[in-house]
Amino acid sequence: MLDLRQSAISKKLTWMNALVSVAALLSACIAFFAYDQYTFREDLIRNLSAQAEIIGSNSVSAITFNDTQAAVNTLSALRSVPGIISAGIVTPDGRLFARYARNPAVPPLDFARIPTNQLLYSFSEDEVLLRQPIIFQGNQLGTVYLRSDLNERGNRLRRYLAIAGAILLFSLLAALLVSGIFSRAVAEPIVQLVETAQTVSQERNYSIRAKPTGARDEVAMLIESFNDMLTQIQRRDIELQQAHTDLEQRVEERTRQLVAANRELEAFSYSVSHDLRGPLEIINGFSHILQVEAGDKLDPAARDYVQQIKQATQRMAELIDDLLNLSRVSTTGMHRETVDLTAIVKAVADQLRRREPTRNIEFVIHDCPAVEGDARLLRIVIENLLRNAWKYSSNRTPARIEFGCEPRFGRTAYYVRDNGAGFDPGLADRLFKPFQRLHATSEFPGTGIGLATVHRIILRHSGEVWAEGAVDKGATFYFTL
Numbered sequence: 001m002l003d004l005r006q007s008a009i010s011k012k013l014t015w016m017n018a019l020v021s022v023a024a025l026l027s028a029c030i031a032f033f034a035y036d037q038y039t040f041r042e043d044l045i046r047n048l049s050a051q052a053e054i055i056g057s058n059s060v061s062a063i064t065f066n067d068t069q070a071a072v073n074t075l076s077a078l079r080s081v082p083g084i085i086s087a088g089i090v091t092p093d094g095r096l097f098a099r100y101a102r103n104p105a106v107p108p109l110d111f112a113r114i115p116t117n118q119l120l121y122s123f124s125e126d127e128v129l130l131r132q133p134i135i136f137q138g139n140q141l142g143t144v145y146l147r148s149d150l151n152e153r154g155n156r157l158r159r160y161l162a163i164a165g166a167i168l169l170f171s172l173l174a175a176l177l178v179s180g181i182f183s184r185a186v187a188e189p190i191v192q193l194v195e196t197a198q199t200v201s202q203e204r205n206y207s208i209r210a211k212p213t214g215a216r217d218e219v220a221m222l223i224e225s226f227n228d229m230l231t232q233i234q235r236r237d238i239e240l241q242q243a244h245t246d247l248e249q250r251v252e253e254r255t256r257q258l259v260a261a262n263r264e265l266e267a268f269s270y271s272v273s274h275d276l277r278g279p280l281e282i283i284n285g286f287s288h289i290l291q292v293e294a295g296d297k298l299d300p301a302a303r304d305y306v307q308q309i310k311q312a313t314q315r316m317a318e319l320i321d322d323l324l325n326l327s328r329v330s331t332t333g334m335h336r337e338t339v340d341l342t343a344i345v346k347a348v349a350d351q352l353r354r355r356e357p358t359r360n361i362e363f364v365i366h367d368c369p370a371v372e373g374d375a376r377l378l379r380i381v382i383e384n385l386l387r388n389a390w391k392y393s394s395n396r397t398p399a400r401i402e403f404g405c406e407p408r409f410g411r412t413a414y415y416v417r418d419n420g421a422g423f424d425p426g427l428a429d430r431l432f433k434p435f436q437r438l439h440a441t442s443e444f445p446g447t448g449i450g451l452a453t454v455h456r457i458i459l460r461h462s463g464e465v466w467a468e469g470a471v472d473k474g475a476t477f478y479f480t481l
Contacts, residue, residue, distance in 0.1 A: 021175040022168060029164040036160060040153055044128065045121055051081060052132030052144040059089055059134065063097060063141045071098035078146075085127060085147040092140060126150055193223055206234035280320075284313040334374040334460060341414060342368050344382045345403045352390050360397050361390075366404035368414060371481050377457045384450040385416040385477050392475070393420030411480045419474040423467070431467050454479070 055074055062070035071089050075098055078084045086101040121130040132144045196210040209230060210223045287309045290298075298306070342365060349363045371378070386401065393399035402417040423431070432455035454477075458465040461481045469475030 022172050025168055025171050029168070033157075033160055033164075036156065037153070040156060041123070044148065044152075045130065048121070048128070048130045048146050048148055049132060051078065051084075052130060052146050055087070055089075056132055056134035056142075056144045059098070059144070060136045060141060063089070063091070063134065064136075068098055072100070074098075075100035083148045083152060085149055087147065088145045089134070090143045090145065092142060097142060123150075189220075189223060193226060197226070200230065206230050206237055280313050280316055284310060287313065334377065336372055337375055338370050339373050339375045339378050340370050341378065341382065342366070342403070344379050345386065348379075348383050348386050349401075352386065359394075359399070361393070361399040361401065364400065364402040364404075366402075368403075368405040369412065373461050373481055377460065381454050381457050381479065382416075384454050388450060388477070389416055389418035389420065389475075391420075392422075393418045396420055408478065408480070413478045413480050415476050415478045417474065417476040422469040422471050422473045422475050424471055425469065428467055428469075432465065451477075 055078070058074045059071045062068070062074065075087050075089070078087055078100055079102065084100075084102060086099070088099045089097040091097050120132070121128060127147055127149050130146045130148070132146070133140050134142045134144060193210050196208060200206060200208050209227045212220065212223055212227075287306050291303070291306045291310070345365050349365065353359075353361075353363075386403075389401045390399075393401065396419050400419045403415070404417075405412050405414045407413070432451050434449055434452040455465055458479050458481070463479055463481040465477070465479040467475055467477045
């Protein structure tokens with residue numbers, strides 16, 4: 001079967017015109033056929049009525065004088081009329097007065113069962129029955145019944161179908177021929193336009209143009225618009241190539257600047273690690289010596305001063321370590337692999353328990369699906385979040401820390417939840433900034449770098465991190481990857 005959806009536009013136009021022509025002719029043939037059948041019925045009824053009226057007029061004397069043979073002879077004249085199956089004359093009391101049948105084997109009609117108020121004619125599947133009263137001087141002497149077959153209707157139908165089929169076939173061939181000629185005039189420019197578009201798409205050569213037709217119809221306007229579009233694309237392609245070249249140069253320049261900045265940052269990190277640690281270690285060492293060797297000679301205030309110096313140097317060392325870690329997580333390369341966060345959580349929880357075995361705390365660790373990321377950096381995330389929960393739940397008995405995952409915003413969000421001190425929700429935007437602390441150092445020690453480190457690592461994994469909580473009602477830290 002022809003699939004027009006896969007055919008060329010010229011074939012579509014040809015078949016469309018041909019099918020429209022055939023549909024119009026077919027509709028006309030159906031209308032003429034219906035009209036022919038209607039006129040056939042009307043003509044048949046008129047002819048049968050005329051035949052019945054003639055028989056009735058010729059049978060008046062036979063009925064009057066009860067001459068059955070004369071009436072039979074009158075009916076026998078119907079033998080010359082084709083299509084009459086049988087006929088009969090019935091008296092007003094329903095008695096069959098005379099009968100005619102072309103074939104004696106045809107059973108007679110039971111005229112007694114036909115109501116007198118029956119329509120003057122009635123059609124069945126293959127015959128028609130007509131009833132014509134015999135009126136003489138205002139009195140009904142009887143009724144003439146005629147039965148006729150409808151063979152002529154079938155013959156007319158077959159002749160009509162043959163003629164209509166021949167006309168339709170001839171019209172279809174003519175329509176295909178004429179449509180083929182005219183459709184090519186429309187289709188050829190469109191086909192050339194398609195070929196040009198395919199060439200441009202395959203070769204990425206926007207200097208090619210479609211050939212104008214020279215006309216001023218819709219197809220010519222389409223080709224002109226297509227060529228204008230190619231001109232605009234060509235101009236923008238040139239601009240894009242130039243911008244791409246400029247961008248590559250700027251990227252190379254920025255890359256060189258970034259490499260230089262990273263080297264300076266590495267140098268700064270080295271300086272921080274060595275130049276700052278040295279004085280701190282000296283201060284811490286002499287503070288220790290002073291506390292051990294001269295501790296008995298110092299008054300309580302002096303011993304307290306020495307102790308504060310040692311604590312300050314230790315906090316400074318921690319701050320240096322945290323700054324170096326923050327710098328490293330932003331500059332070191334990433335190695336992506338499958339990471340089991342649940343296993344990392346369990347390992348870090350065991351470390352925290354061993355550090356403070358007397359602490360009354362409950363860990364609830366749910367099994368979560370593995371993720372893709374840098375295992376070393378993600379471990380730093382888990383360590384910071386769990387230590388943060390461990391620290392801020394230190395005043396709770398019993399304390400509770402939970403790790404799990406749940407769907408959020410169409411992605412899997414991992415969380416660490418505690419029942420600790422919580423925070424003011426209005427200050428949540430400060431949590432992930434360096435040195436921004438929401439609690440006093442005397443209450444909860446720390447440098448304010450841990451959550452900033454978490455934030456940078458999550459950003460490097462193209463994820464998000466946020467926190468929810470309330471004062472004295474605990475906190476929940478979420479992150480996605």
